[in-house]
Amino acid sequence: MVTVTLTVNGETRTAIVGGETTLLRMLRDNLNLTGSKLGCDVGDCGACTVIVDGKPVNSCLMLAAQAEGRDVETIEGLASMDRVHPIQKAFEECASLQCGFCGPGVIMSAKALLDEIPNPTIPQIRDALGGNLCRCTGYVKMIEAILLASRNMRGEAVQSIR
Amino acid sequence: MDKKPKVAEKDSSVESVLKDPGILRESVASPLVTYPIEVVVPKARQQTPAVGQRATRLDGRLHGLGQTSYIDDMTFPGMLYAKIKRAGVASARIKSIDTSEAEAMPGVMAVLTGKDVPNNAFGPSLKDQPVLALERVFHAGDPVVAVAAVSEQIASEACEKIKIDYELFTPVLDPLESLKLETPGVHAPSANIYQKKFIKKGDIEKGFAMSDHIVESQYRTQMVEHVPLEPHATIAMWDANGRVTIYSTLGRITLGRADIASTLGIPISRIRLVATIVGGNFGGKNEITTEPVLALLSKKTGRPVKSVFTRPDEFIASTTRHPLIMDYKTGVTKDGRIQARKIRLVLDGGAYCSWSETTLSKACILSAGPYNIENIYAEAYVVYTNKTMTGAMRGFGAPQVCFAYESHMDEIATLLKMDPLELRLMNVFHEGSISPTGQKLQSVVVKESLLRAAEKFGWKGKGSGTSGGKLLPKDIIDATTVRV
């Protein structure tokens, strides 16, 4: 067993897990953050995407112990009591999600993209979503939502929510 | 405000509390759920009709927040995890099952085989599927043993310790082989052809006689897996009144209740089936899978039991789209009017019937295409093979035959050196057309749609937009008949 202490959505969290426990399982089972989903467990579908030290990763391919001391952002950390994140709002307005299962992963990939490139082109958006599979929507409305969110975020000069 | 609040973990040990009593004063927030309480009122549905208005989906907000509770997100106190050991062989007789090592493992709470199932047969139409395979295995995804343990990891390891002795048989893999009477029955003594359908309209021999050209082609489509992002998931638990509550990704819950009632041998009124927000169905979650097994495991252990398919399970143990082998023979006059169409469909029905009857029916009824044809003969068969179960998937047989009859129309157009759009406009249904099964059709706008689409795409005529490929006949039967 290993003790893992890390920052999740701005808070220090600790859990005691088996060495083989992935970051995804620790988030879901130990920390009750079930927003990140298990779709394939082998890094193909991207439903488990979280942001670690500013970079989007497949949390199913990272051991929990490898996240020791790191800064992790999950879907649960985007909204606040006052408002949803502009990306979440844009996804809502553009009806970008249907069953919703791929949603958290896609939104985290989108956030990582907009954090780095506030004004992305459509090819850049496609590249950023290349690791997120969706079986329902066909991705078009997600791309629209990301373009909308990027406009809103630049217009409002939004600071990071947390 | 303290930017990084320390959060007390719910399993803080007594030792750590004694060492640092400050923990008791910290907020236990696991998870920190945020509720932007801003009610969104859709702009639609005021005084004017909703059509043409923007409206937000009811579930959109929760999806975006990651707060939608799918079944794998749910836990119940004392919940166990179940894993299913699957056959891994295509066709076999089960000689023996030894679960002793698995049962002895610490953390394993119950192990079930087919003999523990009151009525070990179910299915949406033919009841040919076992809950847990007992004597025979019909495809590699067949569930054979179920294990419930305190963790998923222990349940998996227990499955590896189960020893099953198989007598292997030669599997039937080719549906055309399965069609032959001399091929051994997959579900012997039942025949391999487990359902057929025939549609006869007019007289095709007369129709062919009136044709200037006869075109024959064969088309094949492949097996497709739905790959819903959310794998199949189920949680079962009982109450002291003898009622079982099952949370399931299952789409057809009334049918599910009936199947669960019959397999468990209990009245349907004792079954409460809760269908939740599902992460994609597409037809693949239309029938029960592990629900009866989990109910039995829960009854045996007295605790809630959860089971989630792995992604490999989704491919080998859940239903798929029927592959079809479609033979088309069409007679046309030299100006492109279809006189007769003869069709044979062979559906690869996989290991179990599942939704094959509906698929067969739809495929057969739609096989001639949306065209006015006086003389039609369509015969359709679905056969057993020792492959993954084929069942419902968006379209139920329609997409496969559509590929066939539309490809066929293109090939006819190429042969006649006609514009493929012209060929269709000449033959397509119009208001009041009679379908192959005698239905008088209304609100038919196919012609108008084709013409409008042609305008939008800039279709300029004769072979426009196609690869302009030549018809390369593999066999020329005679001057007027071509097999492609």
Place this chain on the structure above:
Amino acid sequence: MRAFELFSAKDSRDAVALLAKHSITSKVKVIAGGTDLLADLKFSAHSPNVVVDISRAQELKSILVTDDGLRIGSLVTHSQIMRSPVIQEMFPALVDAAHTIGAVQTRNLGTLGGNLVTAVPSMDSGPTLMALEAIVSIEGTEGRREVPLTDFFLGPRKTVLKADEILAEIIIPKQNLGKPTHFLKFGLRKGQALALVNSAASFWVDWDKHTFVAPRIGLGAVAPKVIRATQAEAFLEGRKITPEVMAEAGLIAATDAKPISDFRASAGYRKNLVAVLTKRALEGAYALAQAKR
């Protein structure tokens, strides 16, 4: 996934010591980015008892130009390769190759060293490094040893690494710094796709004679390991640079390749791809040479 004991190494020396200690008594695997190892272990029957995590070894994460050449630490991720100004300037082909790997999420975790050590013949980083005559620096209990990349791979998923060794650095020799190189991958999708064929071409240009100098071609997914198209290279050396020569070299490279037929493609189709991709890789390298002139 089956349980295993996890040991986190502080640095490469610690990692080697842990491997030396545990590989005597246990089945041991090394984890860096985890994108190959964990994907493999999730549904696998064979599992290790011990996993040594080397992902914290900071000294294996640098990209440096030294007197020996360009030294890339084995823990450099594919994303870091794509963002490195040095690599963008000197070897855009390495940036291209990294970009074809998986998706953003896997590129942020997956390492160059891991890609080489997993040693699948369809690896995307190997061919370009082969064409650049890269050398790998291996760290063991006795210290470092260097092996040319051409000798590093033994077969599918097999390298010369011993149980107590880790891949530490990848070195592109000084004489090849800035050598015009182009890489092309053909997969069944634009992203998250396994290569059907990979081709990388690298050469200097003698501008007086307008001929190929030191042409090198690396091919992937067409043999049990990444290979050099030696016959095609011999054909090109000293020959005049023309489109016809490049096309001819492509055809010869197709004979250097020994692909198999599998459910993704037939051997014949792959050979055809080798010919076309090699020709285009040569054209791409030439365009780069002209631009740099």
